[in-house]
Ligand SMILES: Nc1ncnc2c1ncn2[C@@H]1O[C@H](COP(=O)(O)OP(=O)(O)OP(=O)(O)O)[C@@H](O)[C@H]1O
């Protein structure tokens with residue numbers, strides 16, 4: 029259509045304003061001199077200084093990163109296995125239950141996952157004496173469980189798209205099953221595994237509700253720390269923390285985006301060259 | 308009969324057992340079992356012991372009181388109603404705002420499209436909690452945003468109705484607004500995916516056959532994007548209905564949403580059976596019907 | 612040397628494949644000689660791919676046996692069979708370059724690195740892709756991909772190469788060119804080719820022998836000439852080239868000719884087919900190019916009169932559709948050998964005579 033979609037572009041502008049004004053406002057107010065977080069009292073970076081000298085925040089950040097790293101890695105391994113199983117095994121005993129188990133955590137309200145995990149850990153401690161104390165381990169276990177299904181979804185859809193004939197071709201060319209796995213299957217789904225890992229990592233790093241239910245004394249992750257501060261209202265040091273987090277993530281995503289689109293462009297150019305040089 | 312290798316490297320006993328078995332066992336132990344505990348707990352009896360429940364040795368073995376209260380006590384019914392209304396409102400608003408945005412993304416020049424798409428996804432990667440928090444800063448009584456709205460309000464309404472500030476925090480309005488804000492990408496992305504696939508020559512064919520642009524939209528574009536609308540609606544409605552963080556931070560504690568009720572029953576009242584009964588009711592009344600609806604919609608859509 | 616005595620290179624014996632209750636391949640028996648290009652020709656869904664996959668070892672057999680070079684293939688997994696396959700989708704490894712794709716079959720072979728490199732270079736040369744060796748599959752064109760797939764399958768020196776619709780993804784011009792390239796590569800390497808195709812012209816161009824398949828069964832096996840000139844069933848006659856067919860019954864024999872009673876044409880003499888008995892219902896099939904069109908009654912054994920209903924002029928030849936007195940339509944080809952003979956050429960609505968040799972008339976019992 030050659031009419032300019034004025035209405036649609038207006039809505040886009042409105043939508044992006046809606047997306048970014050709150051974040052920009054938060055960033056601006058992180059440089060607020062005033063203690064009253066919503067009233068402008070001049071420019072200052074003191075909240076950043078106090079943030080970096082806050083032991084609690086640093087400890088929480090380290091704990092969160094540790095949990096996210098471990099849980100994302102385990103979740104990626106388990107989730108990839110499940111994705112491969114669902115995409116490649118036509119029939120196996122209990123397939124229906126398995127595919128149910130892989131989708132249920134995606135739609136289960138977080139509160140329910142939270143209370144169920146907590147009751148499970150308490151009862152387990154009651155029955156077999158483990159876990160004696162909730163904290164790092166229980167949070168990590170819970171995170172693995174609900175983030176692995178995201179990995180599964182990503183890997184499974186990539187597997188379904190991939191031409192299954194390439195695995196047969198490798199076998200046809202003399203590779204034994206395990207060689208096919210490492211030579212062909214894993215390299216081909218590797219991008220999906222990576223994005224699954226990234227997804228699991230951010231989900232773990234971001235989680236409040238399930239962490240709140242499964243954690244114990246002494247194991248305060250960054251979101252839990254923010255949660256406890258934010259429940260009391262808006263404070264300038266949270267603004268500063270938020271700004272830093274938004275900047276780190278924003279930069280990361282923008283960089284990844286640029287790299288990816290550049291790779292895309294190069295691939296397009298290559299393809300064009302190939303067709304020109306052809307035949 | 309000889310062994311067939313029709314599916315590939317994994318089609319052998321030892322391999323497949325590990326690949327299926329490990330995640331299977333994990334999910335059964337850490338997801339299914341805890342969930343079954345919730346179901347069992349919903350018919351247990353509350354006791355002052357630790358852990359605070361029993362399956363009472365004598366009659367009645369199963370205690371249905373939790374469910375009876377869910378369906379008779381005004382608190383729970385109101386909480387369910389609030390949840391449905393808030394989640395539905397958030398879903399509709401997301402659709403109203405998100406649909407034109409998704410359509411706009413499809414129609415802008417391809418050079419812009421990737422950048423704009425990234426801008427839609429970017430908030431999704433930043434912390435959920437902080438996105439809620441950002442609105443707390445805007446909605447507070449003294450914030451520039453609230454002042455701006457107040458000035459505008461005082462300008463357009465009669466003098467008698469003038470207010471000092473607009474009460475936004477701790478209202479259902481705030482809950483819906485923040486839900487729309489945090490869940491909007493979940494609506495835009497599936498809509499974009501389904502709109503992008505549409506064949507624009509259909510539009511042109513319809514225009515060619517004498518339809519006006521708005522008729523083309525309602526006759527061609529909208530019906531074909533129904534799967535995207537359903538997918539997006541589900542992705543917004545289900546988490547919104549069970550939401551805990553948003554109502555806790557910006558909601559009205561006098562009319563809590565169901566997630567809040569579950570959490571309070573569990574943590575404050577230490578009534579595990581009641582919390583479990585409400586949780587099961589939430590699943591049965593809201594999540595399962597939504598899933599079934601979308602399942603059958605998708606099926607009938609696919610059959611057409 | 613009579614073929615029946617020596618063990619054929621590939622012997623497929625009563626092979627069937629069932630998917631549940633559906634029979635995809637039904638009791639197929641074939642033999643293929645070493646160094647041959649053998650084509651499996653048939654419509655979509657007739658079981659060609661399934662038969663190839665059984666040969667490659669990806670599907671097990673519901674019944675029957677396969678012998679390659681005298682060895683029973685039952686229980687031999689795909690990676691141990693000296694059979695390679697060129698997949699319908701080419702199935703190139705997207706994460707490897709052209710060179711590593713071709714080298715993949717040698718990767719797990721116990722030969723020296725230098726030998727592997729030589730072999731890959733040889734293959735790149737064979738399919739003329741040396742300058743594209745470092746490209747990934749998505750960076751080359753469809754025709755180049757097809758050649759990579761071929762080189763990859765040949766690199767490991769298979770005894771038998773299975774090609775599943777090797778040319779289907781190419782455009783018409785490239786397809787014709789590639790047909791000859793395939794044949795020359797086959798001649799140079801001496802590998803036995805089994806080519807699946809649904810394109811009869813492709814099968815006739817490429818193959819030494821063709822098996823025509825329908826609904827999982829092999830209808831006829833023979834050289835392209837056999838299959839075109841001596842089809843054994845209405846299906847084969849209709850599938851390869853075009854025919855006009857008539858109901859007929861056997862009236863008797865006149866010398867070495869068979870005399871048919873064809874309601875639409877009258878009495879027709881045809882080449883004798885042994886085994887037919889008097890009174891038997893048969894089908895008479897006529898190919899358009901075997902019919903002569905003349906404006907005057909010719910002096911021939913089989914003549915029938917008709918009227919030109921339609922004619923399409925293609926330049927080198929013309930296609931006529933002629934209505935017979937009985938109302939049936941017959942197709943006939945006329946070669947436009949001489950320029951400017953417009954007066955002699957039949958035109959719309961002209962009354963014409965069709966004639967054909969007894970030897971050209973195909974009589975089908977089935
Ligand atoms: N794994 C399977 N399960 C069930 N049915 C199958 C399977 N594979 C093939 N079939 C059926 O077997 C029949 C033959 O399939 P096949 O792929 O061999 O056909 P084809 O001759 O190669 O056709 P085409 O020319 O379209 O490639 C088809 O009807 C197909 O639906």
Ligand SMILES: [Mg+2]
Pocket residue numbers: 659660661699775
């Ligand atoms: Mg096929």
